[in-house]
Amino acid sequence: MSKTRLLALQLERAEQQLMLFQKISRLLVRESPLQDTLQEIVGLIVGFMDCDSCLIYLACNGQLVLCASNHPHSDAIGDVRLQLGEGLTGWVARERRLLAISCEAYQDPRFKSFSGLPEDSYEAFLSAPIIAHNRILGVINVQHRQTHQHTGSEMEMLTTVGEQIGCLLLLAQMEPEAAEFASHTSAVLSPAARS
């Protein structure tokens, strides 16, 4: 491939990634039902990654519960639950670390088949923790049926998306009237803050 052609492809990819971040940012400031926003993010990720599966698990009482999927009407949503530390997804939640496996994810010693999801037989697995204010709130998984070498940029992307979903989850908890104006300036301009 010529250098020019390669640069053009890299530029196109970088611009797609910028657009992805901008679209997710726009979702964050909108007031929509959380379920809809998570599904929209899943759709954006599938479009960007050209993957076969994107799943979002949310933490609940020490478990991870499947809450969004690119198969949104799947019975698995709400039903697939795993313990923190269980399987690849649970490992990501417990360790709060990104995990990228390019092939034979099901052969990884941390792998555990328990969900009955078809994704259990997929080759490539990329997973990032959903974290906000230093708390683990969930995990987002991207899976390819076939082998897929994840680029550094894809790993960075999913890390950032995990952070953005973390913000989204916290924001979804706030009452609309919480957006009071005075408290921001006082937090910034108080003598303690300015010292």
Next chain:
Amino acid sequence: MSKTRLLALQLERAEQQLMLFQKISRLLVRESPLQDTLQEIVGLIVGFMDCDSCLIYLACNGQLVLCASNHPHSDAIGDVRLQLGEGLTGWVARERRLLAISCEAYQDPRFKSFSGLPEDSYEAFLSAPIIAHNRILGVINVQHRQTHQHTGSEMEMLTTVGEQIGCLLLLAQMEPEAAEFASHTSAVLSPAARS
């Protein structure tokens, strides 16, 4: 300039912008004093835009109060206040729209000099509302001393940064213990949400 050289420059710029978003995202999930985070964002914007000034105003009781600046120890912080709708910055807050002026910003009919800030004499002005949950929480301004043609990508970038700061402001209001796990899954998986 050769096509290859142009593509290489565009790619470099897109990658810088991706890095900017990733850094801001990381600031959002950290728990730091709001003042520090706003100053860090100002620093990142100045680095990316190569501008002479970056100011953040926050809304407070119907006024906009200067809360962060690339001259962080300026006496103007906390002192410069303007009404919603007053001057270029006030216009952005009232209209909730991006404003880009490439030269002679001080000749714009909406311009009003009242702050005593040196920025009042700068040529180029780019300003985005800080919005979250459909509320105007402030304005972020980027100014160049000399004429500067803002690119579409710069405008998109500042719009997104305005949204991200909006999220940051809301998150800064939350108590740390607000990151309860159970409420997220229940919000997503309740029968009403799934219908």
